[in-house]
Amino acid sequence: MKKSDVFSFGPWKITSTKGAILKANDAERISTELELPSLPEMVFGDNVLQIDHAAGFGIQFNALDALKLVDNQHDLMKVAVAEEWQSKRQDSEYIKEVIKPFDWTFTTDYKGTLTGKEEIVLQVESTKERIDLEQLKVKEKIYFYEDIILYEDELADNGIAKLNVKMRVMQGGFFLLLRYFLRVDGVLVRINDTRIYHKAGTSYMLREYSSKERKVEDLLELKIPITDPTQLAEHLFLRYETFEKLSFPDGIDALFGVESSVS
DSSP states (O other): EEEEEEEEEEEEEEEEEEOOOOOOHHHHHHHHHHOOSSSSSSETTTTTEEEEEEOOEEEEEEEHHHTTOOOOOHHHHHTTTHHHHHHTTTTTHHHHOOOOOOTTTTTOOOOEEEOOOOOOOOOHHHHHHHHHHHHHHOOOEEEEEEEHHHHHEOOGGGOOOOOEEEEEEETTTHHHEEEEEEEEEETEEEEEEEEEEEEETEEEEEEEEEEEEEEEHHHTTOOOOOOOHHHHGGEEEEEEEEEEEEOOTTTHHHHSSSSOOOO
16 A cells, blocks of 8 residues: 655655555566566565655656666676676576576666656756765754665575665755665675755755776675675775756746745
């Protein structure tokens, strides 16, 4: 059964919805639609985090849109670490069962789904502005916090692939972290992070995406725990990153003002 919680502040409304894991018939239907040979063991199809502005635009995070970005034609892990794969995974029954090549790690570079009607949507452009992560470390009262799992798979006991989104609302704005965490035992650790920050009093959000990874062998030599993505993140090698400004639609400031702090 689905359960939704709503938190409102200023012109914003946050709706967090949680439900059960997809049933077998729904999973089969979605797998067919996405042309994926299989889905993660646990797909929370009803789990959604929706951020809405009173003007009608917003951004949403859900499992199915994230899975649409999974490569359904190539086994990218085998290509990326071919030598390690052949030596460490050649006897894996799990991989032998994969008839059609696809990214069985369910890696996604999903950064959220923009919502709205016609031209009333967030406008995306690259930016040199950065999220002030040090400022976010300053202790501030948290008025709302949520952590939602979108999907998870244990890779047939070969590791873990997990996508979850966390959000917190403070006096000065809100911050969100969407994290895809992958650990293929004996081979590789990967973290794809999307951070979104909106500072109260501004008419935009900042969105930063990064993809990092490193061989498990390297991490074990450094004696770094490979099960905690929070500790792992700073020890991985950066592969790719983008910085974007998500600006409010034209005219929104005049209609609603830009004040969005919790009062």
